[in-house]
Amino acid sequence: MPELPEVETVMRGMRASLEGHRIISAVVRRPDLRWPLPKDLTKILNGRRIESFRRRGKYIFMRLSGGMSMLLHLGMSGRVTLDASGEVTLHEHVTFTTEEGRCFGLIDPRRFGAIDLVPTKEEDSHRFVSGMGPEPLDPAFTAATLAQSLAGRRAPIKAMLLDQRIVAGLGNIYVCEALFRARIHPATPAGILTMPAIRRLVRAIRAVLTEAIAAGGSSLRDYVQPDGELGYFQHAWRVYGRAGQPCPECPTKGQGADGTDACPGIVRITQSGRSTFFCPRLQTDPAAS
DNA sequence: CCCTACCCCTGGGGGC
């Protein structure tokens, strides 16, 4: 679940309360997450100092003393607790304690999340992140590079943007929101997008992610910030989860002298098994005209 | 290579 803004928020929360701490215990209650946890996780982590944090796409690297990094992925339902009392809750599969007296744990009911260890020097060649596309908030992510990645592709732009090899960190919510802001129909074959459309798309992706991070992410069923605060970007969604509701940017009702321009409201369709939300009036389908 | 369908897993919500 958590997409880039939520992962960024989680990472910042961890950084604020854990940087500089020394891990003195790691308790594994369930090793069977998306992949089995490293067998000697506890032994390897014990005694290491938490030096810094880094996010790549939807993954968090926690850099530890001794040149070791712990890689963390939250899957669909993953959450990090930062609980000074150390109280363990249901589905808290791993719990760490620091010398400074703080506990942090991974809660993940669906267990699609993952934890792995990698030498810090080899972070970028870890199989989870090698082959990942550019960071969308990095200057290296431009209309030119995105156009190059989309050239010749016939898959819908929605599916392309969910592909982490094209651009890192986007998920279902922010792809829907970015396509709406860019006025692009989600079913448009990626390769036929014009350069102006791709430029709008890059701007829209940057804007929606930046705004969402500033809001502390979107609080969904499972996700809250590590400090327990709620992100509030879900109130800023314009199309996601709003099927049947009026489009926030179309005139309401009875527009145009003959009424032909009326907006039917936000529509939900299914693309490769996942829900897509869009405004059929503003996000025009090139195949329909 | 490209693309779709399906699978992993648990829980919440709506309809009956």
Add this chain to the structure above:
DNA sequence: TGCCCCCAGGGGTAGG
């Protein structure tokens, strides 16, 4: 109240 079906933020793999 209970049950059953659908749905959910991700992503890897198998197969056409």
